[in-house]
Amino acid sequence: MTHLTIDRLTKQYAKSVYAVREVSLEVEKGETMVLVGPSGCGKTTTLRMTAGLEIPTSGRVLFGNKDVTDLPPEKRGVGMVFQNYALFANMTVAQNIAFGLEMRGASRDRIGSQVTTMMNMMGITELAARKPAQLSGGQQQRVAFARALAIEPEYLLLDEPLTALDAKLRDSLRVELARLLKELNITALYVTHDLTEAMALGDRIAVMNHGQIQQCDTPREIYHNPANAFVAGFIGRTNCYRGLLESSDGGGLAVNLGFATLPVACDPGGREVVVIFRPEDLRVAAPDETPHFVVHITDILFLGARVRGIGRLSGGEEIVIDLDNAVSIRSGDNVGFCIRPGKIVVRSADFNLPR
Amino acid sequence: MFEKGLTLRWYAYVWENYSHTIKFSVIIAAATVIIDILLGVPAAYALSKGRSRWSTGLEELLSVPVAIPGIAIALALIQTHNYLSGSWLFIVVGHVIFTMPLMLRAVTAALRTAKLAAMEEAAASLGAGRGTRLIRVVVPNVRDAIVAGSLMVLTMSLGEFNLTFFLYTPLTMTMPVGLYESYASLRIEIGSAYTTLFLLFTLPLMALIQYLGSEKVEGQGF
Numbered sequence: 001m002t003h004l005t006i007d008r009l010t011k012q013y014a015k016s017v018y019a020v021r022e023v024s025l026e027v028e029k030g031e032t033m034v035l036v037g038p039s040g041c042g043k044t045t046t047l048r049m050t051a052g053l054e055i056p057t058s059g060r061v062l063f064g065n066k067d068v069t070d071l072p073p074e075k076r077g078v079g080m081v082f083q084n085y086a087l088f089a090n091m092t093v094a095q096n097i098a099f100g101l102e103m104r105g106a107s108r109d110r111i112g113s114q115v116t117t118m119m120n121m122m123g124i125t126e127l128a129a130r131k132p133a134q135l136s137g138g139q140q141q142r143v144a145f146a147r148a149l150a151i152e153p154e155y156l157l158l159d160e161p162l163t164a165l166d167a168k169l170r171d172s173l174r175v176e177l178a179r180l181l182k183e184l185n186i187t188a189l190y191v192t193h194d195l196t197e198a199m200a201l202g203d204r205i206a207v208m209n210h211g212q213i214q215q216c217d218t219p220r221e222i223y224h225n226p227a228n229a230f231v232a233g234f235i236g237r238t239n240c241y242r243g244l245l246e247s248s249d250g251g252g253l254a255v256n257l258g259f260a261t262l263p264v265a266c267d268p269g270g271r272e273v274v275v276i277f278r279p280e281d282l283r284v285a286a287p288d289e290t291p292h293f294v295v296h297i298t299d300i301l302f303l304g305a306r307v308r309g310i311g312r313l314s315g316g317e318e319i320v321i322d323l324d325n326a327v328s329i330r331s332g333d334n335v336g337f338c339i340r341p342g343k344i345v346v347r348s349a350d351f352n353l354p355r
Numbered sequence: 356m357f358e359k360g361l362t363l364r365w366y367a368y369v370w371e372n373y374s375h376t377i378k379f380s381v382i383i384a385a386a387t388v389i390i391d392i393l394l395g396v397p398a399a400y401a402l403s404k405g406r407s408r409w410s411t412g413l414e415e416l417l418s419v420p421v422a423i424p425g426i427a428i429a430l431a432l433i434q435t436h437n438y439l440s441g442s443w444l445f446i447v448v449g450h451v452i453f454t455m456p457l458m459l460r461a462v463t464a465a466l467r468t469a470k471l472a473a474m475e476e477a478a479a480s481l482g483a484g485r486g487t488r489l490i491r492v493v494v495p496n497v498r499d500a501i502v503a504g505s506l507m508v509l510t511m512s513l514g515e516f517n518l519t520f521f522l523y524t525p526l527t528m529t530m531p532v533g534l535y536e537s538y539a540s541l542r543i544e545i546g547s548a549y550t551t552l553f554l555l556f557t558l559p560l561m562a563l564i565q566y567l568g569s570e571k572v573e574g575q576g577f
Contacts, residue, residue, distance in 0.1 A: 053476050073479040080480035086473035090495035099491075100481035144477075151481060 003029040003187045004050070004155060009059035011045050011211075019045040021211040022059070030185040034202030036192055037234070042211035044159055047191045051157050052076050063155065074103075079148035079186075083160040085140040087132040093143050094119070094128040100151035118146040121180075138169045145177075149184070156181075156188040162197060174200055195235060199223070207231045228347050232276040239319050240276050242349055255346060259313040260293035262339065264346045272349035279308065279322035281343035284335060291336025295319055300331050311335075365548035369537075373549060376533035377556070383443060383529060384512035387450040388505045394451075395458035396501060400489060402459070403466035414463065418456040425517025428452060433521065443527040449518040454508040461504030465497040499567065506564045513557055530556070 004027040011019040020042040027033045035043040048054040050061050052073035060069045068076055088096050097118050101111045119125045122142040132140055141161060148156060162170045162177070178201050181188055192198055198205050199219040206216040207230075215227035226232035229240050241257050245267070248254035254261050255275050262275065285291035295311035302325070309321040309329060321337065329335055402414050420428060432439075432449055439445040465471070474496065478488045494501070516531040523532050530553055538546040 051476075051480060053479070072484075073476070074482050074484050076480075077482065078480060080477060082473055082477060084470070084473055086470075086477040088474055088478070088492055088496075089470070090492070090498075099478070099483070103482035103487070147477075147481070157480075 002026045003031075003064060004033075004189065005060075005062035006046065006050060007060040007062065009046060009049055009061065010057045011042070011049060011054065012057040018042075018211045020049070020056075023208075023211070023213055025206060025213070025216065027187055027189065029187055031203045032181050032188040032190055032201055034190045034192060034198040034205045035208055036195060036198040036202075036205055037208035037214075039193060041208040043191045043193075043208050045211075046208070047157055047159055047189055050189060051078055051080055077151070077153055078155040078157050079151060079153035081141075081144050081148050081156070081158045081161040083163050085132070085137075085144045085164075087140055087143055087147070089132050092129050092131055093124065093135070096132070096143055097147045097150050100147065104151065114150055118150045121149075122146045137165050138173065141165065141173065145180075149186075154187060156186045158188065158190045160192055161190075163192070163194070170197075177201065207234060209234070224345075226276060226345060226347075229274050229276065232345065232347075237279055237320055238276050239279065240274060241317060243273055243275050245271050245273050245346075259315045259317065262292060262344055264344055265342075266346060268346050268348040270348045274347045274349050276345040276347065277339050277343055279320040280306075281340045282321045282323075282337045283340060284323070284327060284329075285338045289336075289338065292338050294334055294336050295321065297329055297331050297333045297335060300329060365544045366552065369545060369549045369552060373530075373533045373537070376528045376530050377552070379443065379527055380513055380530040380556075383446050383450060384509050386444075386447045387454055387512040388508050390447065390451050391455055391458040391508050392501060392505060395455055395504070396462055396494065396497075397489075399459050399462035399466055400493060403463050414459070417459055420452050421456050425449075425453065425515070426521060429518045429521035440522075441524050441527070446519055446522045446527060446529065449522050450512045450515055453515060453518055454511050457507050457511065458501075458504040461500045461507065462497055465500035466493070471496055503564065503567055506560055506567070510557055510560045510564070513560070 004025075006023060006025040009023045010021055012021075013019060023042070023046055025033060025046075035046060037043050045054055049056045052068070052071055052075075056069065060067055062068065063076070088099065091099070094115050097115045098111045101114055106114070115128075116125075119128060122145055124139060124142050124146065127135060127139060127143070132143070135143065141164075144161070162173055165173065174197055181201065190198075190201055192201075202219055204217060205219055205222050207214045207222060209230050215222055215231045217225075217227075222231060223235055226235060226238075232238045232240060243255040243257040243262075245264075246254055246256055246261075248261070248263055250263075252263055253265075253267055254263050255273055257275060264275075293313055295309075295313060297309050297311040299310040301308040301310070305325060307323045307325050307327060307329075309323060311319050311321065313319055323329070398417075402410055405411075405413075429449060432445070432452075436445070436448070439448065471493065474492050475488050478492045483491065513529075514531055515529070516535065519529050519532055520535070523529060528536075530549075534546065534549050534553060537549050
C-alpha cells in the first residue's frame with residue numbers, strides 16, 4: 001500500500017528557476033526512501049515540502065489518501081531530524097524529548113514513561129538533565145532522533161542527519177539507524193548526499209539532479225543498472241564513453257567506441273549511445289585471448305585491498321581499472337583488458353556524460 | 356566667608372529636593388523598558404520572518420528615530436499628541452520612540468540566527484503553532500538579547516534629556532532635567548552632588564551591560 005505520495009511536486013523560484021520540478025514518488029508503508037544527489041539538486045527542498053516547511057509552487061503531498069499539501073508543519077504530525085540537530089537550547093534533553101508529547105496534550109505519566117522509553121532506546125538515559133550545549137554531536141543527534149520518534153510518528157523525515165558527524169561516528173550511527181528504521185517499521189524519507197549512506201539505508205533510492213528524479217530503484221538496480229550517465233557517474237567511479245550502435249558480424253548488436261567494438265545485449269533505442277562499465281568489472285585478458293582493448297597504464301595507486309590503475313586508450317580517452325592487489329602491473333605497461341560478461345551498460349546518448 | 360571641610364550636606368539637600376525626579380526617572384525608565392519588550396519583541400519576530408524588501412524597508416524606518424534630534428521628536432509629539440501633555444505617559448511615549456530601535460536591533464540580530472530558525476522548524480514539526488513556538492522556543496533562546504536590549508534602553512531612558520526637556524512639567528521632572536535645573540541655577544555644589552547620585556544609578560547598569568556582553572562571548576564556544 002502506498003503510504004506517502006509525492007505527486008508532481010514543483011518548487012519554482014523565478015520564472016525559469018526550478019529547485020524541484022515535477023517530482024513524483026511513492027513510498028510504501030515501512031519503507032525507507034533515500035533521496036540522494038549533489039548539492040542543489042532539490043532533494044532537501046523536496047523533503048521540506050513534504051514536511052510543510054516549504055510551500056510548493058504546484059503538486060501535491062498525500063499521507064495515505066489524505067491531501068496534506070495545504071497543511072502547516074504543525075498539523076502534519078511527522079517526525080523530523082535535521083542536519084544540525086536543531087535541539088531546543090533552552091531545554092534539557094528530557095524536556096526536548098517531551099516537547100512533542102506536551103504539544104499533543106499527553107498526560108504527565110504518559111510523557112514520563114515515553115521519555116524514559118525513548119532515552120533507553122537511544123542509550124542516552126544518563127543525559128536526561130543535560131542541556132544540548134553540554135552534549136557531543138553524536139549525543140545531540142541521538143537526542144534529536146529520540147525527540148522525533150517520541151511522538152510515534154507514522155512518517156519520519158531525515159535531512160542529512162549524519163552529515164555533521166565525524167566519519168567514525170557516522171559509520172556506527174548509520175548501522176544503528178538502519179536497524180532502528182527496520183525495527184520501527186516507519187515510513188521514512190531520508191535525504192543525503194552520501195552514496196554509501198544511501199546504499200546502506202535505502203530500501204529504494206531516488207537519485208536526483210537539477211530538481212528532477214533521474215532514477216528511483218533499489219540500491220542494487222541503481223548500482224548495476226543505472227538509467228543514465230548521470231546516475232552511473234554519481235553512484236561511484238565509472239568509465240563512460242560515447243559510441244555508435246551497429247550490427248555485429250555474428251548478427252547481434254555491437255557498439256563502436258572508436259578504440260574498441262563491444263558486443264552488447266540490449267538496444268537502448270537510437271544509434272548514438274553511451275556505454276558504461278565500472279572499474280571493477282574489468283579483468284586482464286588471458287595470454288591466449290583477444291582483449292577488448294589495450295590500455296597504456298599511466299598511474300598505479302595501491303589502495304590496500306585493491307589496486308587502481310589509471311590509463312589511456314588508443315584514442316587518448318582516460319580509463320580507470322580496479323584490480324586485485326596481487327596483479328603486478330606497472331605504470332608504462334600496455335595491458336590488454338576484457339570487460340566481464342554482462343557488465344556493459346548501454347544507454348541512449350540523450351544524457352550528458354559526467355564530468 | 357567660605358567654610359572649609361568635607362560635608363554630605365548637599366547630598367541630603369539633593370535627596371530632599373530632587374528625590375521625586377529619581378522616582379520619576381525610574382518609573383519612566385521601567386515603563387519604557389516594559390513597553391519596548393512587549394511591542395519590540397513581537398515586532399522583531401515579525402520583522403525577522405519577513406524576507407521581502409518591504410520588511411527590510413520597515414526595519415530601516417524603525418531605526419530612523421535614533422538619527423532625528425530629540426527636540427524634533429518632542430516638538431512633533433507636542434503638535435500631534437498634545438492631549439497627553441502634562442502626563443508622565445507623554446514622556447514615556449517619547450522615550451519609547453527614541454529607544455525602540457535599540458531593542459529591535461538587539462533582538463532581530465539574535466532572532467536571525469540559523470540555529471533559531473531550525474529550532475522553530477523542529478518545534479513546528481512536533482506540533483507547536485506559531486504562538487507556542489514564540490513563547491516556548493524563540494523567546495527563551497533570545498533572552499540574553501532581550502536582557503541586553505532592556506539594559507541599554509534603561510540606561511538611555513534614565514539619561515535622556517533632549518526629548519524630556521520639552522515634555523516634562525514640574526511634577527514629571529526626570530533626573531537629567533533636574534540636573535540641568537540645578538546647574539542652570541549656578542549651584543555647583545548641588546549639581547555635583549546630584550551628578551554623583553545620578554552616576555550611582557547609571558554606572559552599575561553600564562557595568563551589568565558590560566558583564567552580560569562578555570559572558571555571552573565566552574558562552575559562544577559551544
